[in-house]
Amino acid sequence: MDATIKKICAGDVRAASRLIRDIEDKRPDAKVKIKKLYAHTGKSFIIGITGAPGAGKSTLTDALISEFRKLNKTVGVLAVDPTSPFTGGAILGDRIRMQRHAADDGVFVRSLATRGALGGLSQAAGNAIHVIEAMGKDIIIVETVGIGQQEIDIINHAHSVVVVLVPGMGDEIQTMKAGLMEIADVFVINKANRPGTGQLQTELSSMLNLSPKTADGWKPPIVLVGDAFERATFDENTAELARKIEEHHCFLEQSGQLTERMHRKVMAEIKDALGACLMEPLMQSLISSGEMGKLSEKIKNRKSDPYTVAEDITEKFFQKQVKK
Amino acid sequence: MSERKIRVMVAKPGLDGHDRGARILARCFRDAGFEVVYTGCHQTPEQIAASAIQEDVDLVGLSCLSGAHRALFPRVVELLREKGAGDIAVIGGGIIPEQDVPMLYESGIKAIFTPGTALDSIVEWIKKNIKTH
Numbered sequence: 124m125d126a127t128i129k130k131i132c133a134g135d136v137r138a139a140s141r142l143i144r145d146i147e148d149k150r151p152d153a154k155v156k157i158k159k160l161y162a163h164t165g166k167s168f169i170i171g172i173t174g175a176p177g178a179g180k181s182t183l184t185d186a187l188i189s190e191f192r193k194l195n196k197t198v199g200v201l202a203v204d205p206t207s208p209f210t211g212g213a214i215l216g217d218r219i220r221m222q223r224h225a226a227d228d229g230v231f232v233r234s235l236a237t238r239g240a241l242g243g244l245s246q247a248a249g250n251a252i253h254v255i256e257a258m259g260k261d262i263i264i265v266e267t268v269g270i271g272q273q274e275i276d277i278i279n280h281a282h283s284v285v286v287v288l289v290p291g292m293g294d295e296i297q298t299m300k301a302g303l304m305e306i307a308d309v310f311v312i313n314k315a316n317r318p319g320t321g322q323l324q325t326e327l328s329s330m331l332n333l334s335p336k337t338a339d340g341w342k343p344p345i346v347l348v349g350d351a352f353e354r355a356t357f358d359e360n361t362a363e364l365a366r367k368i369e370e371h372h373c374f375l376e377q378s379g380q381l382t383e384r385m386h387r388k389v390m391a392e393i394k395d396a397l398g399a400c401l402m403e404p405l406m407q408s409l410i411s412s413g414e415m416g417k418l419s420e421k422i423k424n425r426k427s428d429p430y431t432v433a434e435d436i437t438e439k440f441f442q443k444q445v446k447k
Numbered sequence: 448m449s450e451r452k453i454r455v456m457v458a459k460p461g462l463d464g465h466d467r468g469a470r471i472l473a474r475c476f477r478d479a480g481f482e483v484v485y486t487g488c489h490q491t492p493e494q495i496a497a498s499a500i501q502e503d504v505d506l507v508g509l510s511c512l513s514g515a516h517r518a519l520f521p522r523v524v525e526l527l528r529e530k531g532a533g534d535i536a537v538i539g540g541g542i543i544p545e546q547d548v549p550m551l552y553e554s555g556i557k558a559i560f561t562p563g564t565a566l567d568s569i570v571e572w573i574k575k576n577i578k579t580h
Binding site: 218 | 454478480481483485490491493494495530531532
């Protein structure tokens with residue numbers, strides 16, 4: 124076995140973290156390593172935590188780590204924060220909330236910057252999850268960047284998705300909308316000591332009651348979590364959250380839904396990998412050969428249009444492949 | 448292939464809760480195009496060293512205003528070396544008397560920046576001296 128892969132499978136933090144970085148930085152050998160690593164992945168339970176900026180995702184993640192550690196489960200965390208569109212820099216501040224677990228060998232926390240990805244994660248997230256799976260962590264929590272209504276790439280990566288809401292963000296029409304409100308397996312109303320909690324809970328329940336009974340028979344529970352500074356209540360609430368997630372996990376396994384979700388995850392992975400294999404080299408060759416400039420000129424002068432150009436390129440590309 | 452992005456961790460070891468300076472630096476590093484992991488206040492050297500390795504940073508910047516730098520800064524370097532991560536550079540700043548500086552350099556701290564240092568000069572120092580992993 125490759126030395127790095129061996130180390131990662133033995134739980135080596137340095138090797139794992141370095142490979143995640145190689146994936147982020149798109150080092151060519153990262154792909155080679157992932158190929159070798161892949162056979163050792165797929166055994167962890169993956170939880171997605173998503174919601175608006177400041178909703179409390181990191182604090183809840185911290186509380187969930189504690190709950191899972193009480194059950195002697197090892198935990199990996201990927202926490203995503205935004206990259207500046209201007210400088211390419213980023214402040215990765217999620218782990219501030221999780222530092223009490225920093226020196227616990229059973230916990231691995233890695234921050235990722237979005238680096239321009241728009242779906243709430245980073246392009247590297249999928250493979251970074253694989254690296255943590257190979258480390259043998261029982262549970263992986265993926266915390267998305269603070270999101271709005273439809274940055275929902277998380278559904279292609281997590282088995283169970285927790286959507287974190289806070290009171291005071293709008294009326295019941297918001298709960299009817301597509302996107303974020305549809306992807307929750309468990310809802311959290313966080314900061315549930317604040318005014319508007321009752322109203323949000325009523326609106327969410329009526330939205331859920333109106334939804335056609337989900338084909339799979341799971342009705343997302345709503346967990347209220349109070350002020351994080353009222354430690355005793357908060358701990359009770361987050362323990363309840365951990366239980367609901369576990370219930371969903373059992374449900375997935377018993378109903379056969381887990382297999383279906385794995386299928387969706389794998390399809391998304393193939394699509395990503397195809398993109399990397401086809402699109403990236405194609406774009407690169409178009410740019411480096413100067414073809415891109417000529418085509419752009421043609422389109423700008425209205426001598427052609429983007430669809431015709433794309434069709435020509437694809438046709439030529441596949442002809443070349445056939446000749447090979 | 449894209450270039451390695453510089454990853455930096457800004458950490459506050461020990462008991463002082465004054466992190467204005469650390470936050471200003473974190474912002475400044477962000478604006479320089481680095482990815483900056485900020486740990487917040489009240490960190491033990493053990494937490495800092497473990498986090499630095501989990502995050503695969505090139506550099507740890509320590510800020511201490513309480514006077515405990517003589518004990519805390521060298522301990523971070525020591526722990527990183529113990530964990531086979533001696534290649535992660537450690538720099539420090541804060542209220543650090545001049546006579547303590549040589550001792551800190553001897554312990555393996557790569558640079559000490561005291562109050563009044565221009566932000567740009569710290570960024571320049573990093574770009575010049577830090578080799579990404």
